[in-house]
Amino acid sequence: MAFTLPALGFAYDALEPYIDAKTMEIHYSKHHQAYVDNLNKAVAGSAAENFSLEEIVTKISQYSAAVRNNGGGAWNHTFFWQSLAATGQQPSTSFLAKIEANFQSFDNFKTLFNQAGLTRFGSGWAWLIKQDNKLVISSTPNQDNPLMDIAEVKGTPILGLDVWEHAYYLKYQNRRADYLAAFWNVINWTKIDERLGG
Ligand code: MN3
Numbered sequence: 001m002a003f004t005l006p007a008l009g010f011a012y013d014a015l016e017p018y019i020d021a022k023t024m025e026i027h028y029s030k031h032h033q034a035y036v037d038n039l040n041k042a043v044a045g046s047a048a049e050n051f052s053l054e055e056i057v058t059k060i061s062q063y064s065a066a067v068r069n070n071g072g073g074a075w076n077h078t079f080f081w082q083s084l085a086a087t088g089q090q091p092s093t094s095f096l097a098k099i100e101a102n103f104q105s106f107d108n109f110k111t112l113f114n115q116a117g118l119t120r121f122g123s124g125w126a127w128l129i130k131q132d133n134k135l136v137i138s139s140t141p142n143q144d145n146p147l148m149d150i151a152e153v154k155g156t157p158i159l160g161l162d163v164w165e166h167a168y169y170l171k172y173q174n175r176r177a178d179y180l181a182a183f184w185n186v187i188n189w190t191k192i193d194e195r196l197g198g
Contacts, residue, residue: 002049005036006078014086018182020171028081031166035073035143042066060148068150072143076125079145080162085188092193102135112137113161114180123164129155130196139163158195159187 008028013021042064043049048056056063056071063071091099096106103109109128117126120139127138129146131154138146138153146155161183168179 002043003036003039003053003074005033006081008081010081010084010086015084015186018087018185019084019168023168023170026170027162027167028077032074032077032081035070035077038066039070039074042070054147057145057147058149061150068148069143072145072148075147076143076145076160076162079157079160082191083159083161083188084186085191087185089187089189091187091189095189095193095196098135098196103137109137110184113159114177117161117163117180118177120163126161126163127155127157128159129153129157131155156195159192 005028008024011021012024012028015024039053043056048063048067053071053075056067057075060068060071091106099106099109103112113126113128116137116139120126120141122141124139124141125143125145127140127146129136129138135158136153136155138151138155140146140148140151144151145160146153146157148154161180163176163180168176172179172182
């Protein structure tokens with residue numbers, strides 16, 4: 001097998017009550033696992049078996065739809081789990097300074113990010129990305145991401161939020177806005193700082 005499911009860094013119930021244990025279990029052990037398995041099937045016997053997931057994703061226009069969907073799904077979920085942590089963390093002062101320089105205030109940043117997640121029709125992701133020294137909010141459809149050469153808005157992902165119904169439907173049903181609001185309680189701000197390079 002070329003690709004494997006990375007270990008989840010926390011217990012399924014670690015993000016309760018904001019993200020429930022059942023959703024976490026199914027999302028990680030079924031959905032994420034399926035992206036990895038289907039990616040392995042899609043690259044079997046091709047040169048891509050020997051490439052890193054990042055190498056594949058950044059040149060995704062050269063691959064099939066199956067590689068795009070499942071390679072994106074595999075990369076996005078690993079990135080997403082690493083963006084999450086049990087409650088209690090606060091954004092650092094250096095992060096807040098960068099956010100204020102780019103979006104006026106943290107509240108305004110949250111509003112714009114939530115809007116990106118809320119207005120992404122159907123399934124997809126909301127992103128905070130870095131373009132040179134600028135921070136930008138965007139969203140992508142399906143399992144696309146801002147690293148992909150086909151992305152409308154490209155950049156280095158700093159924070160990503162899965163807005164597929166499978167990410168929230170068991171607990172929040174049709175209330176995507178409530179899921180978006182809950183997300184802010186379980187962000188791994190240490191990891192976000194690391195991605196921003198301090
Ligand atoms: Mn998902």
